[in-house]
Amino acid sequence: MRPSRKSSNGTTKSLPPERGPLAAVIGGTELQIAYRMGYVLNFYREPSFRRIEMELGLTRPEIVTLIFLNFREGVTASEICEFSGHLKANISRGIIALEKKKLIRRAADKTDSRRQQLFMTAAGRALYARYIPALRERERAMLACLTRAERNEFERLLDKLAAHVPQWAALDEL
Template sequence: MSEMARAPTSLSKLDRDREAALRELDPLTVTKLWDNPCWLSFRLNFIAFRFNDPVYRWIETRYGLVRPEFVALYAVGLKGGVAAKNIVSSAGLPKNTLSRAIQKLLQRRLLKRETDPADLRSYVLALTPAGRAIFDETMPMMVGQQTAMLAVLTEAEQKQLCELMDKMVIASPAWPADLEPEGTST
């Protein structure tokens, strides 16, 4: 593979750390992380999985909430008074999956529907006291997981990472939503 396709690395300590990781990971994961022309996508997914898997397993074991249910509860915990369509647009999960998750949360009385003060014909979601308790109990565990993941970076590197990710998120609406232009599929 050409050097252009490899993920950019240049620090000798980073190279040593990478070599140690090469010995700990299975060969396919190593290839996907370092010898991959799509290194960014795989690394983002790898890191996200390392955050999400233990967090969602813990939440399911402790609270009986599967990932889509907690995604919805967490969204309402961060910003109450949102409509289900707002959760769908921010979650990256299918609408029907989130709709079922929201229904289960309503049945378990972890969420409640309220009339939208801006449009009396619509409803928004809010946490119930039981839903708020789960949100408040899970937040320290999630922050702790993030803190552990970021511990390898200095404060300046964490700030730089945040700024670089901000740039990418802000630019994301300009990225193609479909890989094939309409009418060209076979």
């Protein structure tokens, strides 16, 4: 499933008495922090992305490609891969599809003809503008329970974690 609007907690009489509420399951796993990050993020991301997929007919790689392009025009497929966590085959497919739909435009990089820089078209920008507000709003809702100070601290810690990713991501092979 995904964010189900129905939780099976509460009155379910068939459960053993020691079965607890949400809190007992959230983080019940060994991987306390990782699990919680996934839990929260799933509820944030999945519904929004699925919605975009269905309503606008975009795949996930296409969605994130537009997000990256909005941030910085001229990026290449590999850069999007690098920071989005999608496989290059999928980003490649997404880019091809986006170009076919006239949402982006490709230009060969003059100094390296293997690369192609990507640019949004007006249509691409317009489509982006249609789905980004919901994502923004949902992020806001997700963070609404934090105080201003907590939010800042959370962001600071995430920054720190993100900055250190390269130090352990290389443990890939281990």
